[in-house]
Amino acid sequence: MSLGGLLGEQTGAALQQVRTEPIQQRSAARLSGLLDAAAAVVDEVGFDRITTAMIAERAGASIGTVYRYYPDRVAVLHALHERAVVRFRQRVVDELSASTLASWWDAVDCVVTAFVSLYRSEPGFRIVNFDDRDGAPAADAVADADFFARRLADVLVNEFDLPAGDDLIFRLEVAVEMADALLARAFHTDPVGDERFIAECRLVLRNYLDGFYSPQATNLLTTAS
Amino acid sequence: MSLGGLLGEQTGAALQQVRTEPIQQRSAARLSGLLDAAAAVVDEVGFDRITTAMIAERAGASIGTVYRYYPDRVAVLHALHERAVVRFRQRVVDELSASTLASWWDAVDCVVTAFVSLYRSEPGFRIVNFDDRDGAPAADAVADADFFARRLADVLVNEFDLPAGDDLIFRLEVAVEMADALLARAFHTDPVGDERFIAECRLVLRNYLDGFYSPQATNLLTTAS
DNA sequence: TGGTCACCGAGTGGAATTCAATCATCCTGG
DNA sequence: CCAGGATGATTGAATTCCACTCGGTGACCA
Incomplete structure (x- = not known):
């Protein structure tokens, strides 16, 4: 089966979505942690009411950290x-x-x-x-x-x-x-x-x-x- | 043909959408003017980027006027x-x-x-x-x-x-x-x-x-x- | 001429975003 | 193996933007 093709990789072609590619591995955890937090918040308040502060708090990070990885609020949603x-x-x-x-x-x-x-x-x-x-x-x-x-x-x-x-x-x-x-x-x-x-x-x-x-x-x- | 039925009237059941029913007829023009302005802005920036200030300016009104007729931003979009x-x-x-x-x-x-x-x-x-x-x-x-x-x-x-x-x-x-x-x-x-x-x-x-x-x-x- | 109706726009508050300072980790010469 | 600079990562107060309020002013009507 050549189903693996489904996975593809267009991500490279996507507009730069992360501001800084993480170098140290702790930031990889941060990145997915931020997305996990965002996912949780989305389920709680919907993706209109979501605020960067909520994401940061839920992820145990500060506002600034969110913006280190994503240029703005909707970029997080895109990710x-x-x-x-x-x-x-x-x-x-x-x-x-x-x-x-x-x-x-x-x-x-x-x-x-x-x-x-x-x-x-x-x-x-x-x-x-x-x-x-x-x-x-x-x-x-x-x-x-x-x-x-x-x-x-x-x-x-x-x-x-x-x-x-x-x-x-x-x-x-x-x-x-x-x-x-x-x-x-x-x-x-x-x-x-x-x-x-x-x-x-x-x-x-x-x-x-x-x-x-x-x-x-x-x-x-x-x-x- | 009973096609007229399509027109229906659920508007009555809708949540109060306009704050103040216009008394003087000049306000009726204002009201539709606001919606026309909103429509134009929607075409220009999409209905996420729309701001109350844009609507007001485009309609030749002031912010306060927008809020005289609609309780909030999304109410305008609903209307x-x-x-x-x-x-x-x-x-x-x-x-x-x-x-x-x-x-x-x-x-x-x-x-x-x-x-x-x-x-x-x-x-x-x-x-x-x-x-x-x-x-x-x-x-x-x-x-x-x-x-x-x-x-x-x-x-x-x-x-x-x-x-x-x-x-x-x-x-x-x-x-x-x-x-x-x-x-x-x-x-x-x-x-x-x-x-x-x-x-x-x-x-x-x-x-x-x-x-x-x-x-x-x-x-x-x-x-x- | 008083009484509403409409309108205005500076002011308030909250959320988004910035940025200069600080901390953590890596790296390299000794 | 370690000091200590270089660079990545984090922070949160300050700033900016925007929705929304409200006291004041003119416009219409009786």
Whole structure:
């Protein structure tokens, strides 16, 4: 299995996110400690109410330390987001290799399962829905979705012989957006996730991506009443 | 046609949004002027970077005036959001009555068209994706989606004899979430909206909602490879 | 001419961010 | 093996920015 490709490494291409790369190893702990603290605070007050002081206090550090590693408040959120995405990808790989995949949609199911599972257990995981509606570099979430779609496309092509090409990638991009929306909706109110939306998400994905195999299905429907 | 029902009036149920109902008519202009200003600023800096001072200056008013009408910053955003939703509903009704609807999906298409059209022309329309991830009343966007789904369900049931019931409402809720995500994606980078995503959105909606008629389609797919 | 209605904008408070001083760790010559 | 400079890491008071308040002033109406 070439699933390892899912992990990828676009982090290098990302905008400088940490002010100073830690040299001494104690700072590595500080860095992840800050993110852990941020994650905890996110779960407690949401990522709007979060303040740098809260993060610092929770991490047992001082304000200045936060700013040593991150240029500003939202940079911390970006970093947390990034870490959540990385852990998500890792979890997907784990789930995929732990399961016997009878078909491509088992793989898709694994992705959904990984997402749901992290939403339930990983502190602050809701940060994955953090979208910085800001100035120029706005295309952060989109870049993530696109990157993930391409990686997943590779896997599906290699493992299940789905027809490669831009069509597949586009489909997957669309699928990612839909899944994201439905799963976010599932967790919007219910902290454990509304099963109806989760199940419907799986169903929608399967049907939508299956249409890639049999496009006549869509034509059938357009002529029905 | 009972499409007027779409317009509904949940505004009464909304939390007190305006501090003081304007008595003299010059204040009505002020009020919409403030929202116009907010809309313009939203387009310029996004609704995270927006400041009360920007709104006031753009509206040719002073800070105090903003707070005369709205209790706080996010209340302005809520009001702008609300206005966008109202205009959206109005546009949907217009589109619906201006078109000849051969089938229920023509109605759905109209909804998409209205959304896209407003996204292109209405200043600050991206506010429709504003989600107040805050304390208690969090379920604002969800409430909107749910409300709209119910209204649309009524229309579809009355005009096109779709089978009424909770299933239809749930489907429409899911459809709204998906459409929202795909259209937001279409406009995330491209100010005119990426046509691929818009077209795919229409297709996805049609196929998904059509499955409501013929649920055997989903079963067919689960047995295919 | 008094009584509201609207409006203004300096003032207050809290949160974000800076920065100069201090502490900790590493490194190197002796 | 150690002194002590060099550099990384940390601190928190000071500063800046921004949401929000409020006492004062003009505008409209009766």
